[in-house]
Amino acid sequence: MSGFRNQGSVIPRINGELRLDYSDILRTIRLTNISVERESDCHHHKFLVYVCDYSRSCGGLGDRQKGIVSAFLLAVATSRAFVINFETPCRIEKVFKQHLYNWSICRNFVNTISENETKLIDVMNQPTYKRPTKQVDFELEWQSQVIFLKINSNWIKYLQGRKEIKDHHSWLSEKPTVSIFSLILLTLFQPTKYILDYFEHFHRYHVQGKSLVCSHIRMGKNPTIPNDKQFEIKPNETVIFNFMQNFADPNKYVLYLASDSDYIRNEFYRKFDNSIKTNLSVQHIDILDKNLKRQACEGLKDAVIEQLTLSICDILLISHGGFGGNAAYLRGIDTNLYKYDFKSGRIKRKKLRHI
Structure with a gap:
């Protein structure tokens, strides 16, 4: 029989292995680079916020999972702390708690930032952003302290093709898409x-x-x-x-x-x-x-x-x-x-x- 319980978390079988070394996950993704330990430290960070609210459609569960995984990887790629603002039809905490990464600690803080320090990017139903004409220059175009992102597509392959990913996040370039998708969901969530x-x-x-x-x-x-x-x-x-x-x-x-x-x-x-x-x-x-x-x-x-x-x-x-x-x-x-x-x-x- 397959199983999915291990210390209260959802356990995907990555490459056929049922048990995962959590410390290895932390080292692989370099979570410490984008983690916030205390709420009082939120003001020291830049953020990428996955947004699913009542302003527009977010898609079904599958679409939302694709969007969350893609948004988290963009946060890793741009060295931003990651926040999930999942409000519709109810808060995500009704079904999932944080696992290896705390994505809610600065949720209230990001909503207090003035509009001139925030940017809303809506790429719903777009496979990639500003392609094929040009790739987005994150350093130049994503200068705001808080990026609010609405997304429902799987961007793993797009990110794998970017030079800065290959240079600084080789694990993302080397692992299969399937493994990355499962790994990120495992990192972020455990069932209630x-x-x-x-x-x-x-x-x-x-x-x-x-x-x-x-x-x-x-x-x-x-x-x-x-x-x-x-x-x-x-x-x-x-x-x-x-x-x-x-x-x-x-x-x-x-x-x-x-x-x-x-x-x-x-x-x-x-x-x-x-x-x-x-x-x-x-x-x-x-x-x-x-x-x-x-x-x-x-x-x-x-x-x-x-x-x-x-x-x-x-x-x-x-x-x-x-x-x-x-x-x-x-x-x-x-x-x-x-x-x-x-x-x-x-x-x-x-x-x-x-x-």
């Missing part, structure tokens, strides 16, 4: 007690030592989430269910499905007696209506639980989107990893680097 307690119950009463076989089916706009984006091609649930039929033996396997469709999920429960039935809600967390804040916050908790569940599966089949892809990254191994191929309508074995 609420989520850890959920998984304690999940393993004891549902998995019971059997092999956990999981699938993610994202349908896009459907009656459960009518405001989501419309996909031109949707995954064929019949093909996916036929694949899952290979693991229908209840003595060996338990089956888990994460989906954005209540209909798909209920069909799965009906078809497989060894499926794990949950009461997790199906919602899109990118809701700007503050009247739905409590409902959307529960959706955030449930989305994190579903993604972490996918990350600990012995056999994992994903379909479309960053949610399932990031779960595969956190899982960290190629073994028994599959993806639904939209062009052929078939299920294919995949390596992480091709997700």
